[in-house]
Amino acid sequence: MNSADNAPHPAHPVVRARGLTMTYGDVPVLHGVDLDIQRGEVFALLGPNGAGKTTTVEILEGFRRRSGGEVSVLGTDPAHGDDTWRGRIGLVLQSWRDHRRWRVAELLHHFAAYYPDPRDPGELLAVVGLTGQAGRLVERLSGGQRRRLDVALGIVGRPELLFLDEPTTGFDPQARHEFHLLVERLAREEGVTVLLTTHDLAEAERLADRIAMLVGGRVRAIGTPAELARRAAARAEVRWTDPDGTPRRERTADPSRLVWELHRDAAGPIPGLEVRRPTLEDTYLHMVHAADREGDGHAPATGELEHGNENESAEVRSA
Template sequence: MTSDNPAVRVRGLHKRYGDKHAVDGLDLDVARGEIVAVLGPNGAGKSTTVEILEGFRQRDSGEVAVLGHDPRHADRAWRSRIGVVLQTSNDLDEATVAEVVHHFGTFYPDPRDPDEVIDAVGLREKARNRARTLSGGQRRRLDVALGIIGRPELLFLDEPTTGFDPEARRSFWDLIAGLREDGTTILLTTHYLDEAEQLADRAVVVSAGRVVATGAPADLGGRSARQAAVRWIEDGEHREIRTDTPTAVVAELGSRFTEIPGLQVLRPTLEDVYLSLIDEQRPKETVR
């Protein structure tokens, strides 16, 4: 991956709805071939940002380049280079899976083979079924088929596995891993932190319209956020040490106790780090 010619470059993005700042000075980079997960609570500005990048919504100010072009002025040739998988899609429900995929393929100058795409998303057995008869997970796979039929350089996924059962989600993750191997750049929004850990090279946490943290899921929040907590009971009191070397702390305690009372070694999960980052952005109540 390289940042010399990024797939997405955003600087100082702003979007307001009346008095509300949906996006408030957001900066973002996505390297080509990278999978980036955008995380954040409802109302954080994730969807608005992605819709601006897709060219579906106009920004108030800021610089935006997607595949080297401003989406606000991009043409049909640019749109053929991106794929979009929305949260919901109910077009052509009376058509069969094969008919829908073949039809969407005609929109692009160099589409993938529709039958190969149907196989790739695991819908071969449903090819003759009408779209309205598909389960939620199968419908999502059809949405992805429509998103990748045009051989996109950049694929946008908005909450791709909402409503999936665990088996369907893991199958979907395998599909995304295959797109990664093909070199597709992917920007996804998700509420599932395990999904970000599984799929993303980098996670971006958005709160109140700004990026508050970015990094590999395993490193998000920095070193201090990833320190382990060693807890035990001594002289009737609960003790705790946060440390990068919990084994050394436990060894030192072991030299003082035959059995260390109430010993716990806890490492923060991505969810712990994420919630901490979001909590830091919330206005603090003033005590009078």
């Protein structure tokens, strides 16, 4: 089969997993993961240490054999991906591939030669902000500059699908911002599909069209950042300070009404008044804590989590 035969139909997901399981020795770490990632989508896999993110991504990349389930990436089972299939995928891995004695531009030209239609290495250096380091030895780059070079190497072959495993670790805020613009451009203008793993909730919220929260080898929630933020804590939190100086806070589904009542009762300005909408971090922490309690036999069922659990987030008016 040539690559055209393997090309995903627009209606077919670029990545599809059904009932994906993985066991290391006799220790199960993935318990039936289902994923669909569409063409041009930026998809983030979030989860605490040891959740199974890297294992999932390595299976999708074809680096690791799964124990069970069905997986299709760009129309091919990654366990049987050939060189043509691999050429359509870009990888930015957590671990630095060792090319310390190469110069930056040389290394990029070297990698470009492996692909039929590579990006121009000079332009790519400009895109990742390494033009000034083109002649420098890789071993003389800073950590963040090496990471930028990793990104350049990941996209030099114009991949259709780009795997980014914790890509901005070690980036300063400016480099992170530029990297986010680059990922957005790749997805929006070139239709590149991106699967990103990150511990940075702000990064996931900023970049991802959809997020899957993987906890303990299970997808606990999946949706847009806004959907997920609403899911675990559908109620807003209103904070204010009482006339005697006591800080107060209340969770409510109707913050506007509560604020109106407070104003009515106070007949004047409310000191310290703040309305806080639930954030992605609220959802994330909720999922992780629920999974921890599940270990103790106290957690709600997964379906309950996926549809939100009002009781978990409801708080009574506290003094």
